[in-house]
Amino acid sequence: MREPYIGYVVSRLPDTSRDLTDLAPVAAHLDYLVSIGMNPTMIARSAGVTLRTVQRVLAREYAHTRRSHGAALLAVTPRPHRQQALVLSYGVVRRLEGLAVMGWSGRVIGEKAGITHRCLLSMRNEGAACTWNVHVQMDAAYQRLSHLDGGNTRTKRWAAAQGFTHPMLWDDIDDYDEVPSVPKPDSRAAFWDEYEHFRGFGWDDRRIAEALGMQLETFQARVRRNSEVAA
Numbered sequence: 001m002r003e004p005y006i007g008y009v010v011s012r013l014p015d016t017s018r019d020l021t022d023l024a025p026v027a028a029h030l031d032y033l034v035s036i037g038m039n040p041t042m043i044a045r046s047a048g049v050t051l052r053t054v055q056r057v058l059a060r061e062y063a064h065t066r067r068s069h070g071a072a073l074l075a076v077t078p079r080p081h082r083q084q085a086l087v088l089s090y091g092v093v094r095r096l097e098g099l100a101v102m103g104w105s106g107r108v109i110g111e112k113a114g115i116t117h118r119c120l121l122s123m124r125n126e127g128a129a130c131t132w133n134v135h136v137q138m139d140a141a142y143q144r145l146s147h148l149d150g151g152n153t154r155t156k157r158w159a160a161a162q163g164f165t166h167p168m169l170w171d172d173i174d175d176y177d178e179v180p181s182v183p184k185p186d187s188r189a190a191f192w193d194e195y196e197h198f199r200g201f202g203w204d205d206r207r208i209a210e211a212l213g214m215q216l217e218t219f220q221a222r223v224r225r226n227s228e229v230a231a
Contacts, residue, residue: 025074030076047075089130100164104150112144113138195223205220
């Protein structure tokens, strides 16, 4: 017989039901990251959770996950992160392409960055990865060279033919989802805005024309037309 002073049996464990969140949006986000080349280890390192946690979310082992884990995983982006060890190489590729626009050949870029040419070539595949150190080395070289003329006209012609993005057209080169804004050929206002923007850096007509992917003669003719309209 239970004495009057003895209460009913209750659990001494904390109620964690309120600390759970729906797994579906978290799993969908991780599916996207995996689809663009990130592996579970890269995701786990970036989020600061265990590899097993990521694997369980991807496998949909449960209908819910801890709210803190869900928030950390949803905050993971493709952006290279030093905790990852291996990072997606799109940032390196964008920098390579931008330097090519400026006339820097792949071999010279490799020498300046301290990265082998073979290593740079391997990163051009979609979804490829590289080490964090390679990303840092490439960024350092990019910061030094992206505003300088590399002088290789053959590389410039190749970059123009490939439609590579000029370094000045990136707002955040490591934002995976950014689409650089390039003025439309039929937009007089947009063209003039870009012209004034690059002229503010002290660039001459040739450099601005290259940045806009135009032949020098075509560019100068367009500047004259815009000047006549403005007058």
